[in-house]
Amino acid sequence: MSTADILLWVALPYATIATFVVGTIWRYRYDKFGWTTRSSQLYERRLIRIASPLFHIGILAVLVGHVVGLVIPESWTEALGVSESLYHAMAVALGLFAGAATLVGIVLLIYRRRTVGPVFAATTRNDKTMYVFLGAAIALGLLTTLVGAGVLGEGHNYREDVSVWFRSILLFQPQPELMAEAPLSFRVHAVAGMLVFVIWPFTRLVHAFSAPLGYLFRPYVVYRDRGPHDPGSRAARPGWERIGQ
Amino acid sequence: MRVMAQVGMVMNLDKCIGCHTCSVTCKQAWTNRAGVEYVWFNNVETRPGQGYPRTYQDQAKWQGGWVLKRGKLQLRAGSRFSRLTRIFSNPVLPELSDYYEPWTYEYDTLISAPLGEHTPVARPKSLISGKPMQISWSANWDDDLGGGPELAPKDPIVMKIRDQVGDRVKMEFEQAFMFYLPRICEHCLNPSCVASCPSGAMYKRSEDGIVLVDQDACRGWRMCVTGCPYKKVYFNHRTGKAEKCTMCYPRIEVGLPTVCSETCVGRLRYIGLFLYDADRVTEAAATPDERDLYEAQLDLLLDPNDPEVVAAARRDGIAADWIEAAQRSPVYRLAKEYRVALPLHPEYRTMPMVWYIPPLSPIVDALRETGHDAEDADTLFGALSSLRIPVEYLAELFAAGDPAPVLGSLATLAAMRSYMRGRNLGGQGDPSIPESVGLTADEMYALYRLLAIAKYEDRYVIPKAHAEVGRQLEELGCALDYEGGPGQYAQPSGPFGEASGRPVPVAVENFHALKARQTAEGFVDPADTSAKVNLLNWDGRGAVPLGMPGIRRLDADADPTEGGPR
Ligand code: SF4
Ligand code: SF4
Numbered sequence: 001m002s003t004a005d006i007l008l009w010v011a012l013p014y015a016t017i018a019t020f021v022v023g024t025i026w027r028y029r030y031d032k033f034g035w036t037t038r039s040s041q042l043y044e045r046r047l048i049r050i051a052s053p054l055f056h057i058g059i060l061a062v063l064v065g066h067v068v069g070l071v072i073p074e075s076w077t078e079a080l081g082v083s084e085s086l087y088h089a090m091a092v093a094l095g096l097f098a099g100a101a102t103l104v105g106i107v108l109l110i111y112r113r114r115t116v117g118p119v120f121a122a123t124t125r126n127d128k129t130m131y132v133f134l135g136a137a138i139a140l141g142l143l144t145t146l147v148g149a150g151v152l153g154e155g156h157n158y159r160e161d162v163s164v165w166f167r168s169i170l171l172f173q174p175q176p177e178l179m180a181e182a183p184l185s186f187r188v189h190a191v192a193g194m195l196v197f198v199i200w201p202f203t204r205l206v207h208a209f210s211a212p213l214g215y216l217f218r219p220y221v222v223y224r225d226r227g228p229h230d231p232g233s234r235a236a237r238p239g240w241e242r243i244g245q
Numbered sequence: 246m247r248v249m250a251q252v253g254m255v256m257n258l259d260k261c262i263g264c265h266t267c268s269v270t271c272k273q274a275w276t277n278r279a280g281v282e283y284v285w286f287n288n289v290e291t292r293p294g295q296g297y298p299r300t301y302q303d304q305a306k307w308q309g310g311w312v313l314k315r316g317k318l319q320l321r322a323g324s325r326f327s328r329l330t331r332i333f334s335n336p337v338l339p340e341l342s343d344y345y346e347p348w349t350y351e352y353d354t355l356i357s358a359p360l361g362e363h364t365p366v367a368r369p370k371s372l373i374s375g376k377p378m379q380i381s382w383s384a385n386w387d388d389d390l391g392g393g394p395e396l397a398p399k400d401p402i403v404m405k406i407r408d409q410v411g412d413r414v415k416m417e418f419e420q421a422f423m424f425y426l427p428r429i430c431e432h433c434l435n436p437s438c439v440a441s442c443p444s445g446a447m448y449k450r451s452e453d454g455i456v457l458v459d460q461d462a463c464r465g466w467r468m469c470v471t472g473c474p475y476k477k478v479y480f481n482h483r484t485g486k487a488e489k490c491t492m493c494y495p496r497i498e499v500g501l502p503t504v505c506s507e508t509c510v511g512r513l514r515y516i517g518l519f520l521y522d523a524d525r526v527t528e529a530a531a532t533p534d535e536r537d538l539y540e541a542q543l544d545l546l547l548d549p550n551d552p553e554v555v556a557a558a559r560r561d562g563i564a565a566d567w568i569e570a571a572q573r574s575p576v577y578r579l580a581k582e583y584r585v586a587l588p589l590h591p592e593y594r595t596m597p598m599v600w601y602i603p604p605l606s607p608i609v610d611a612l613r614e615t616g617h618d619a620e621d622a623d624t625l626f627g628a629l630s631s632l633r634i635p636v637e638y639l640a641e642l643f644a645a646g647d648p649a650p651v652l653g654s655l656a657t658l659a660a661m662r663s664y665m666r667g668r669n670l671g672g673q674g675d676p677s678i679p680e681s682v683g684l685t686a687d688e689m690y691a692l693y694r695l696l697a698i699a700k701y702e703d704r705y706v707i708p709k710a711h712a713e714v715g716r717q718l719e720e721l722g723c724a725l726d727y728e729g730g731p732g733q734y735a736q737p738s739g740p741f742g743e744a745s746g747r748p749v750p751v752a753v754e755n756f757h758a759l760k761a762r763q764t765a766e767g768f769v770d771p772a773d774t775s776a777k778v779n780l781l782n783w784d785g786r787g788a789v790p791l792g793m794p795g796i797r798r799l800d801a802d803a804d805p806t807e808g809g810p811r
Contacts, residue, residue, distance in 0.1 A: 032462070033460055035464065036463065036465035037464060037465040037466065037485060038485030039467055039480070039485060040482070041338055041467065042338070042340060042341050042480050042482045043340075043341060045334075045338065052333045052334040053334055055333075057333070117373075117374035118374045122482065122483070207464055207465070212445075212464070212466065214445065215329065215442075216326065218445060221436060221439050221449060222442075222445050223449050223450070224448040224449075224459075225451055226450055226451075226453075
């Protein structure tokens, strides 16, 4: 195991987690106003109607797939009577489906960004960087699914190395040697994925944390007090403060 | 009974001359920034006409407001769950073209074009894409029935009543009718925008009922834009946040009328308090028959002179000076006592709190043109219902299609007209005229004073907000106090997107925008988004006129605490 392996599979993951957590907290405190989807639907509605749901629903499915694949040990699913080959077939089928939806979605979204004038004009450098990282992670992810399934190359059961490594990081007992031996595509995808999480707090991706589930449970109309501030839009001049009330 | 106070407004449509002063001053105060170029918190539309945004009243298309589902109130756009599933792309969000694409002109070519055979022209350029554009619509494209026979028949109200009144809706020159409808946010008692907001960022202030957007909590889901049936929540496409009419809360809090009211040359706006029963709002909004909604809404308004109401209001924490203001409230008198002011589209079930006195003029004009004495009480009363087109049209606007409340209001106005003519011509006035609409002569005279004389202090009875609760400011004080104060505003786009970082208070942003314009050296290229300015701000020039160096120095040295350059 080389130094590079230690850096990639021990240092980088922890740096990612730290940046992700601290960055998000910092961003939330510093920049609530910039925390938004900054939707461009106002400029163009036809393409986004297809592309955005395709991408978002796809990526949510991908998220669920990753959580199941990475967090749940193989022994647990086997205890439930799901054999390795059955699990694999299911994961590949769903993964390809979700991955393809996500990829088509993001390609359409990027196409729209580039070709619809007002949308392109509203695209910041930050957005462009984010698209590069996210797009790369998604494309590599799909490639990795194909590799894992044996469509490309001879197939690979990532639940025996990548997943174990992933849990070892969370348990603070890192086992970088597992990753060092994983196929190249898995390693590249893992790095790309980590980089997405590194930039996450500093891009518009933060809107994912605002998924408004609380909406389902609150009363329709929200009342709030005026709050602790003096009336009007400016402080009173010295000597002109309000008396009484 | 739970008593709450609501700042309400009444507009007397008979006096509106369609000058758009209210729109312009509101725009200068609140929406003269990039991202909201297309936004008019206050707009004045000609009726019949398509309105702004185009055909917003067609709720089958735009899905605003509430509907009754098995006796229960639900947003027309769908249940909470079904709307959340559509969060990734709102299917009924108006596009920019439904409002209009804002533009400016390439003024620079007027003076920098090389000498040539033809006079240079300033071509229009889009403020959105920076590209040359063809102007094909604006916030007021059909002003004064412009494009009449072609555009006005697409008015959703005209389409609706066409079945009932057939081809008597005349669009031909000399047979048409028209009036102006100024619109702001209704600051509804049952606001569907607030109910639509997934983040809980929109709220109704419990002290005065003003509906606001918390810019720090808004996440740009755009559901409120759909939720509001009046389309009075707008999406700032640069900051990605919702913005709406604020009822000029900083002014209301210190007892001043809103900018749109203060500057109205027709002096047709009234501001005052309503006391209402907050416990019964949902029940009233769920009244089964649409046509009963007007009465249900009136029913919510409590009589501020009733000792029981006063006691309950005190118990619910409403200060004595607020109750006293409610007792003198012009809006309560016009809406409930005289019943001349009516809510706009009560059938949307949002319980709107900006009320309208319907215009009598289309009817009076029609009478006068046919050679009648348009101020004679009998003629007028007779004409009210025989001239059915305007009445039916007004009924669709103000009473869910029920002509009775509109006729009642118009009859009172007509009676006032004839009665006062009698008095002004030296007589005592015929007491039977006020009686015919259920008023005493004194009451009629008081109504006349309120509507026709309309003294400033009678139009605006606004109690000041109580300050004992705190010290901090909502909209930060002056430009100098603000971090990154004067001179540091040049960076239009924060590190995380176009407008990230701490929000700049509107007053500060305006200060900088105006200063930038006044001190810039040359013309600004419309394509340069960092220097984008709104059309209203835009005089095509960046520099102070040559040969007047004194002015520039004055501007540069102006004390920002004094409100900035003027
Ligand atoms: S009119 Fe105003 S308060 Fe009513 S729903 Fe629309 S934005 Fe909300
Ligand atoms: S109340 Fe203020 S913000 Fe609202 S429309 Fe009038 S001027 Fe504009």
